[in-house]
Amino acid sequence: MIINPHLNFFKALLCSAAFLLMYTSLYSAQNVQSVLFELDKYGSLGFYSNAFVYLGQGTGSIFCVYFTSKFGESKSMAWASLLSLPFLISLLLPAFKSRDLNSQSFWLSNGFVYTVILITSLMNGLGEGVS
DSSP states (O other): OOOOTTTTHHHHHHHHHHHHHHHHHHHHHHHHHHHHHHHTTOTTHHHHHHHHHHHHHHHHHHHHHHHHHHHOHHHHHHHHHTTHHHHHHHTHHHHHHTTOTTOOOGGGSHHHHHHHHHHHHHHHHHHHHHO
8 A cells, every 4th residue: 555645735734824824813913902902091911911822822832742642632622722712702891991991890990801811811822832
């Protein structure tokens, strides 16, 4: 039986292209997020958020071998990618503040929003690192 050395080339190319498009759009959105947080009177929250994502990615990449060997590639990638959802949902808080910049609501206060965004950013990074 002859094994074709190019058998998985197109699958690998598709996977690489998908990751390239996904991360190009993700990092562009993170840069825009930093500017929008500043406009919404959250100061440097966007830059801190990016730092927590990268910290999570580094930490998650250390443990990715363990999760992959324990749960398999497909399950560990799928479940780890779900950790992005809380981060995406948490972005609604600053979006509501942009509608009313003078809001005194606890849910839109700097302390609460900073805490939620930074925790979910870390979770997002962990998921990206593991997957």
